[in-house]
Structure formats: C-alpha cells, structure tokens
Amino acid sequence: MNVLSCSINTLKGLYDISGVEVGQHFYWQIGGFQVHGQVLITSWVVIAILLGSATIAVRNPQTIPTGGQNFFEYVLEFIRDVSKTQIGEEYGPWVPFIGTMFLFIFVSNWSGALLPWKIIQLPHGELAAPTNDINTTVALALLTSVAYFYAGLTKRGLGYFGKYIQPTPILLPINILEDFTKPLSLSFRLFGNILADELVVVVLVSLVPLVVPIPVMLLGLFTSGIQALIFATLAAAYIGESMEGHH
C-alpha cells in the first residue's frame, strides 16, 4: 500500500514536471464569487510598484527635473503625446485614463517577464503577470468600452447614437456589432499575447533551462511593451472616435 501510494506520488510528481500548468487557479471565495487569488496578488504588487514609484518620484519636485522625476515626467509626456495624437484637441481629461491603462498593463507585462514570480509557491496555480488572466484583460476592455460610451454621450448627448447609421443605415448591424467586438478584440489580443509569451518561455525553460529561453524572453519583453502601447493607443482611438462629430 505504501509502495503504491509512493509510486502514485512519483507519477504525480512526474506529471507535474511534464505538465505545464494552464488553467490552474488559486481560488479565493469572496462573497458569492470565486476570484483568482494569484491575479489579485500580482495586481496588488503592480499597483504597489506604480504608486510607490510615483510617490517617490513626486515627493520632492524640482523646477529642473532630475533622475526619477525626469523619468516620470518623460513617461507622462509620452502618454500625453499618445492621447493627443489619438483623441485630438480635447485630450486633457482622458490622459489619466489612458495613462492608467498604459502603465498598469505595461508594468503588469514586464513584471511577468522580469520578476521571478515562480520562487513563491502557491497552493494552486502560480503567480504570473495579471494580464495573463482573461478576467483582467476583459475588465480593462470593458472599462474602455464604458469610457468611450461616456465620452461620446457627454460630448454629443443623444446625438452620439447617430453614428450608428453613419454613413448609411444599412451599416447599423455592423456598427452595433462593433461595440461588442471592440472590447472582445482588445481583451483577447492582450490576453493571448501575454499568455503565449509566458507559455513559450515556460515550455522552453522546461525543455532547455538555460540560455535558449533568453532570446524568447527578450522578444517577450518587446511584445509586452508593444501590447501595452497598443491597448492604450486603441483605447484612446476609440474614445477619440466616439468624440469626433461626423460633420
């Protein structure tokens, strides 16, 4: 009996080694909901990194920025630039939203690619980038949807819905469909890219632990940054599109 259980355990261990964990989650029960604990933990870490670094950077603002302040101002400038090119003249109120999206996604992606999350062992699942989980990306995409609806409705009132029959009423179904495909494509693009990145890295690490994964990891860094930029740019573009008047 002991031998059997021992062999079962051995098999299980081998299975664990060979199996790449996908879809294993560390569930928390909050209210009536099952939440993915590992995503929340890494999100909190990301939020802490962002808030902490921002607080440190703006703690002692100088007229001539140096070091951290300079870097953060540069980042802010970059985000303003993206918002301005996508939204247009009235980009001001949307900079915080676009910036939050960009910074959260960017730091999430890079934390997944750079921090050794796997050192910390969870009862189930493993720590990874928050954007590795479809729930996070769907939440971000839905926020974007709400944002562009809000932008359009506040800017143009009920006339916003006139864009559904532009340029011809025949396109009404497609225009309505667009409201669903926009968050869908946003969330799946981000989720797919990050998950694929991390999976490729994990698989390569499990096959060849050293050196070989490094180029892929560097590629992963690149694509993660690009994905964050794409998400922010698209969110800004949607907002700008819903705010601009069709003649």
Add this chain to the structure above:
Amino acid sequence: MKNVTDSFVSLGHWPSAGSFGFNTDILATNPINLSVVLGVLIFFGKGVLSDLLDNRKQRILNTIRNSEELRGGAIEQLEKARSRLRKVETEAEQFRVNGYSEIEREKLNLINSTYKTLEQLENYKNETIQFEQQRAINQVRQRVFQQALRGALGTLNSCLNNELHLRTISANIGMLGTMKEITD
C-alpha cells in the same frame, strides 16, 4: 501530510499542492535567465534611457534659460520704457508750467501795451481837441480883430477931418509940452 512528505522525499523539489512556500529549484524558477535578461535590459536600456533623459533635461534647461533671457529683456525694456515715460512726464509738466507762465506774462504784456496805447490815444485826442479849440479861438479872435480893425478904419475914414486933425495935434503938442515940463 505523509503524502506530501513522501513526494518531497521522492522528488525533492516538487511539492504538488498545499500551502504557500518557496520554490528552491533554480532551473524551474528560472532566476539565471531572468537575471541575464535583466542585465541585457539594463545594459542596453540604460544608455538609451539616460540619453533620452539627458536630452529632455537639456531641453528643459534651454527652455528655462531662454525664457529667463526673454524675461530679463522684457524687464529691461519695461524699465527703459518706464524711465522714458517718467522723463516725458516731467517734460510735459515743465512745458505746462512754462506755458502757463508764458501765457500769464503775455497776457500782462498785452494788457499793459493796450493800456499804454489807450493812454496815448487819449492824450492824442486831448491834444487834438485842445489844438482845435486853440485854432478855433484864434480864428474867432482874428475875425473879431479884423472886424474891429475894419470898424475902426471905417470910423476913422468917416470921422477924420481937418478940425479933428488939428485938435488932436494940438492936444498931443500940449501933452508933449506938459511931459517936457514934468521932465525938466
């Protein structure tokens, strides 16, 4: 619990499930690759980032310097304009005071000269009147004198005869005789 320890024993590094902990498998947790990636990132990223940030800082410095210069120039110009304004104001004040006094003086001069002219005219008038009076008096006197002379001549012509002539001569002789007696 026994299962867990068994699996620990049998495989060392692979706790299948259960609790929080640290995974100490260096190959599985991948810290070597991560540190290499991090090193590459820092090695290449640092130069680019520091260049970017230096450029930005330089740009800000230049902007600040330019605006300082512009501000200095503007302040200088303002100061210059203000001093000019002050000068012009004092000049204007002077001109006004001068103008007032000039006008006062002119007025007084004019009044004085007019007064003098008036006086002179008055004098002329008086002189003319006196002269005219004199002339009229002289004419009247002349006329009266002529008439008297003519009357006297007429009287003389009408009354003169021998008897009167003789009488007058004798009277004059008598008078001359008495005067000679008195002187003697």
